[in-house]
Every structure is written in C-alpha cells, then in structure tokens.
Amino acid sequence: FMDTYQFCHAVIATPIDCHIESLKMVLRHFINVHWILIEKPLTNTFSNLPTIEADEHCFMGFNWRFNTVIQQIKHEIESDTFGDIQYAQLTAREWLPKIAANAWLESGSHILDTARFLFGELEFLHGRRFNGFASAMLRSLGEGYWIDVHVNCCNADPRYDYRIMIQGSKKTGIWQMDRNEPMLFREMQAFLGDKQGLATLQDGIENMRLLTV
Secondary structure (H helix, E strand, C coil): CCCCCCCCEEEECCCHHHHHHHHHHHHHHCCCCCEEEEECCCCCCHHHCCCCCCHHHEEEECHHHHCHHHHHHHHHHHCCCCCCEEEEEEEEECCCHHHHHHHHHHHHHHHHHHHHHHHCCEEEEEEEEECCEEEEEEEECCCCCEEEEEEECCCCCCCCEEEEEEEECCCEEEEECCCCCCHHHHHHHHHHCCCCCCEEHHHHHHHHHHHCC
16 A cells, blocks of 8 residues: 555544554655644643654644634734733533543643634643533733633533633723634645644644643
C-alpha cells in the first residue's frame, strides 16, 4: 500500500489515545508526507507528549478558529474595541451523552483553544469536572484579567449553544456562535493550501497543558 501511493498530506483522526502513535507511524513510514493535520485534542494526557522533530509540518484541528464570529471578535480585540478587557466568559452546551465522561477533552479542548486564540497565553487557576460538565477559571498572562470557561454535555437539550462574553472598559459584547458554518471545510482548504490560520502543534501542546492540570 505504501509503495503504491504517494501522499503529501495526512489527517490523523484516530481515537484520542491513538493520536501520538498514529503520528509516529506517519512520520516513520510515509516519508513523502510533508503536512500533517491532527484532530483535537493532541492526546489524553500531558505526560504522553513526545518530542517531534517535524513539528513545523504538523497542525491541529481546531476548526473554530475559522468561525466568522470568532474571527470578528479577534479583530475587535486587536483593534482595541473593548479597551482594557476586564473579564471574559466562554460557555458551550450540547447534548452528547456518549462523551459525557470526557466533556473536558472533547468539547473543552475546542473552547480552551478559542480562549488562547482570542486572549493569548493563559494560566489555569482552578476548575471542576463532574458527570459531563466542566468549569475552569483562567488568567490572561498578558493583561491579568480572568476568563471563565464552562462546557456542559449532560443537559438533554439537542440545541447547541456556544456563547462568548467580553467585558471591557469601552465595550461589553455578547456573541452566539453558529456551529453550522463550514469551518471544517475552511480549515481543510487552508491545510491543503497556504496553511494560513491553522493551529500549530505548539498550540496543541499548550492546549494539553490547560486540559490536563
């Protein structure tokens, strides 16, 4: 099989606990693969992270970065629309009983990456995880404001609800994100194209640092 086909791109979408071994297999056997996209999260434990020599060729599947509302919020933050940010809150609720035990890994990894994407490097202050929901209080290392993250996968309501609130000295904004946007398609376009906007392997490692404290 490997002698017949020549691949230059690979997507790792195996179960979470197989991501690292799958990555090693691709790096070891598919010598013509130059670009790798790894589904989130990178693994299920921070202690399982290897040193990867080809890390500049590896990207993470955090497709919420391609959501138009999140990109708008990012632009407003960089344009100082909010003034001095004082507090932010990110909440996500969906009905996923099959992953309730791993709500933090499955849904929380996306929300934490969004928080890092918007607010920069974060410090985990404290949190709680129990029976399909998880909450964490984070602090922006740059400005010192607090960020509250909450995910809930045990509320039996089929509607997906993802909201972001940012309170600043100039403006307070509240947004509701649409998961039906073609974010995955945009992510794959970037992966197969100019790679602009993709989360890096280092983003995946920093995401694990917050997920597994």
